[in-house]
Amino acid sequence: MRYGIIDIGSNSVRLLVSDDMVRVYKKINTTGLGRGLALTGKLSEDRMIETAKAVVDFVEEAKGNGCEEIYVFATEAVRSAQNRSDFLQMLLSSGIAVDVVASEDEAKLGFTGAYTKGRCCVMDIGGASTELAVGDESGLFYAKSMPIGLVRIFDNCKEDYAAIDKYVADVIKGYGQIPEFDELLSIGGTASTFVAMNENMKEYNPKVVDNYKLTLKAVEEWTKKIHALDMEERLNVNGLEPKRRNVIVGGGRLLSALMRMLGRDYVIVRESDNQEGYLSFRLTNYK
Numbered sequence: 001m002r003y004g005i006i007d008i009g010s011n012s013v014r015l016l017v018s019d020d021m022v023r024v025y026k027k028i029n030t031t032g033l034g035r036g037l038a039l040t041g042k043l044s045e046d047r048m049i050e051t052a053k054a055v056v057d058f059v060e061e062a063k064g065n066g067c068e069e070i071y072v073f074a075t076e077a078v079r080s081a082q083n084r085s086d087f088l089q090m091l092l093s094s095g096i097a098v099d100v101v102a103s104e105d106e107a108k109l110g111f112t113g114a115y116t117k118g119r120c121c122v123m124d125i126g127g128a129s130t131e132l133a134v135g136d137e138s139g140l141f142y143a144k145s146m147p148i149g150l151v152r153i154f155d156n157c158k159e160d161y162a163a164i165d166k167y168v169a170d171v172i173k174g175y176g177q178i179p180e181f182d183e184l185l186s187i188g189g190t191a192s193t194f195v196a197m198n199e200n201m202k203e204y205n206p207k208v209v210d211n212y213k214l215t216l217k218a219v220e221e222w223t224k225k226i227h228a229l230d231m232e233e234r235l236n237v238n239g240l241e242p243k244r245r246n247v248i249v250g251g252g253r254l255l256s257a258l259m260r261m262l263g264r265d266y267v268i269v270r271e272s273d274n275q276e277g278y279l280s281f282r283l284t285n286y287k
Helices: 045-064 076-080 084-092 103-114 150-157 161-175 189-198 216-227 248-261 274-283
Strands: 002-008 012-019 022-030 069-074 120-125 130-136 139-146 183-187 212-215 266-269
Touching (some): 012 274, 045 084, 069 076, 069 274, 076 084, 076 103, 103 139, 103 183, 103 274, 120 189, 120 248, 139 161, 189 216, 189 248, 189 266, 212 216, 248 266
Parallel strands (some): 002 069, 120 183, 183 266
Antiparallel strands (some): 002 012, 012 022, 120 130, 212 266
């Protein structure tokens, strides 16, 4: 059975085409749905239109590639928006129903997709929320989602280091006491972008990214380098997607703050994430 899984995130829309649980390919379209949400509480009309078009295009692509079942889910930007019904109706008018994942389930999806072995902590930095989940092969011991991510940081702080660091420190206190774990894993575009920059990737290579050991030192050095460049100069940085160049500094500060809070000087970056997690739950009667 071939499946299409579309994730409507706060910064990007992503498509996974999978033969049962075997990935065929992934694709991304950065539409910035959550831009301005932290300031207004609402999704902007132009971001909703662009994002809805991206979803429709991915549904058509999935159908064209033989997907017999297509699932579409959304996370924090849609979940928390005052006008989320407007966006959901926009897609429903195109025949696309969206599953808005509850915050307590989002961390579970990421953990299920990324889990490797032993006792792991999975960190998922998104545009509007960031999840931490700890567990092993028997399941989760801890899972929590906090409303902080690249887009929220940019909306609130732009690229002011002092403001970012205070904002991040205040919010991540909310994770409370995190259980002991052996390996720290990271999913999402922030960590993979730092890998791509560190490896000077002119074209994104998921095989290199998957299971890459990304050090805290590399994250902090790249954040400092990017912060020193203007937006035009950032277009010349291999591995940095143009549409991500305005939010990556905040993402880097958040990633490094979380690594320090968790007491780790490196993180293992995973390509398998909440899309695989969502498919897994669907195939085992999730809902």
